[in-house]
Amino acid sequence: MRLPRYRLEEWNGLLMVCADPGVPPLAPQLAEPADRLAPYGLADLVVAYTDRWDGVPANWKVGFENGSENYHHMGTHASTLDILVPGKDTVVDESAGRWFSMYTPFALDGADPAAGGDAADVPRVGTLIPGLGERELSGMTVAGFFPNLVMALLPDSVTFVRWVPTGPVTHDALVTVLVPPQAERDPGFGAYVEASRRQFEVIQNEDLVAVRGVQRGLATDPAPSGGRFSHLERPLWQFQRYLADRLSATAPAPEQL
Numbered sequence: 001m002r003l004p005r006y007r008l009e010e011w012n013g014l015l016m017v018c019a020d021p022g023v024p025p026l027a028p029q030l031a032e033p034a035d036r037l038a039p040y041g042l043a044d045l046v047v048a049y050t051d052r053w054d055g056v057p058a059n060w061k062v063g064f065e066n067g068s069e070n071y072h073h074m075g076t077h078a079s080t081l082d083i084l085v086p087g088k089d090t091v092v093d094e095s096a097g098r099w100f101s102m103y104t105p106f107a108l109d110g111a112d113p114a115a116g117g118d119a120a121d122v123p124r125v126g127t128l129i130p131g132l133g134e135r136e137l138s139g140m141t142v143a144g145f146f147p148n149l150v151m152a153l154l155p156d157s158v159t160f161v162r163w164v165p166t167g168p169v170t171h172d173a174l175v176t177v178l179v180p181p182q183a184e185r186d187p188g189f190g191a192y193v194e195a196s197r198r199q200f201e202v203i204q205n206e207d208l209v210a211v212r213g214v215q216r217g218l219a220t221d222p223a224p225s226g227g228r229f230s231h232l233e234r235p236l237w238q239f240q241r242y243l244a245d246r247l248s249a250t251a252p253a254p255e256q257l
């Protein structure tokens with residue numbers, strides 16, 4: 001008996017698995033986002049923790065889309081994320097291909113617990129990633145890679161979220177937080193990790209309400225008609241284009257049907 005062999009490619013310290021030996025290499029497709037993310041030194045970061053939410057009752061694409069736009073911050077995360085990184089301030093970058101990126105400057109009053117609001121909602125800032133510029137220190141970048149990986153890049157951490165299909169209407173959501181290696185030597189590291197986990201749980205629970213609602217809506221008959229996207233939802237449009245391309249590339253030609 002022989003175990004199957006899969007193609008592996010390393011990208012910024014991440015091991016990417018591909019089940020199709022025939023597709024082109026990944027790195028050339030991601031050259032532009034690699035440049036944009038270079039200041040964070042992804043390959044040098046270490047895993048602080050991974051949490052997972054198994055059996056989320058929605059198709060994986062519903063989860064991915066939720067994590068691919070900040071438009072929903074103003075509703076779903078009105079009292080948590082939106083205070084720190086207001087969705088309305090997000091600028092979505094022009095991009096083409098199998099990725100997107102966007103940047104949200106920190107809200108000046110939201111970033112300072114002394115300025116009011118619920119301090120428990122403001123993430124503790126841990127050890128900063130070395131070498132970041134003013135732009136990286138002043139906001140959050142979100143970068144997504146089709147089909148199912150999104151990362152949120154902050155001055156002290158990079159968080160990866162993967163949505164793994166487990167059935168037509170279920171998926172597992174995996175969250176991994178990376179920090180600079182120096183962070184683990186900080187005496188406050190344990191408390192930082194605990195605060196980060198708690199905050200993620202709050203945010204994930206907020207997202208689960210939205211994700212479950214969208215899935216319920218998709219099951220209605222007639223199905224939702226869609227409608228126009230907000231400019232903040234450009235990544236969803238790109239994702240749909242990506243899916244359409246992939247589906248049409250793998251669909252049998254009409255004469256084969």
Ligand SMILES: [Fe+2]
Pocket residue numbers: 066067072076077207
């Ligand atoms: Fe969300």
